[in-house]
Amino acid sequence: MKIRCIAVDDEPLALDLISNFIERTSFLSLEAKFDNAIEALGHLNQHEIDLVFLDIQMPDLSGMELARIIDGKRNPATPRIIFTTAYNQFAVEGYKVDALDYLLKPFSYEEFLKASTKAYRFFDQQKRQNTEKIGQEVNSDYIFLKVEYQLVKVMLQEITHIEAYKDYVKVYLINKKNPLLSLTSMKNMEELLPKEKFMRVHRSFIINLDHIDSVARNIIHIGEHQIAVSDNYKDAFANFLGKWLG
Secondary structure (H helix, E strand, C coil): CCEEEEEECCCHHHHHHHHHHHHHCCCEEEEEEECCHHHHHHHHHHCCCCEEEECCCCCCCCHHHHHHHHHHCCCCCCCEEEEEECCHHHHHHHHHCCCCEEEECCCCHHHHHHHHHHHHHHHHHHHHHHHHHHHHHHCCCEEEEEECCEEEEEEHHHEEEEEEECCEEEEEECCCCCCEEECCCHHHHHHHCCCCCEEEEECCEEEEHHHCCEEECCEEEECCEEEECCHHHHHHHHHHHHHHCC
């Protein structure tokens, strides 16, 4: 598997170094290099690229601004980003745009290779996931969730409920003390989960209907958790209760 890359850096020496590192790495393919983010964006709009090695501090359009544009167009073909910068204060911002890694200048080829290998593993897992989707359409017993920098297979029957948490969701599982924290939205989770098994009962909660222990005054009890049914979802939940009670 070859990962199609571009390098973006306004410093000629840094751009040459990262380009050389890419060309030295057997599983990377350098498709183009740019000394400004505007030209890089034009290339990304016209070509399929997997991975962008991106400097942050650049004139006109910064690397972080380009990353936000890329992240705003998120779809299965959206390229991923490894930041290359001399400033460590952008690490949190890099995580918000779902960057795969963050290389702090000056970095060695060993450090570059470590970050690139992480990217290779990500794309390999993504490829495996896409391959399994055909089978998953027939067998919807599980889903894959992005947890940190890996894809985690989660059995549907093990999910008790899901809670919104800032830009993430918390996925609570049977016999697991701590929930999985995944960078996705409640809307995406609704679309991913089978509607006959899962129901949104609040802006911040989706529940597994099979794991309801009891319901009292629009409060759902699942194990030690109490989840309120909000006004926007009361009618749909009442319809479910009518069928549930027979």
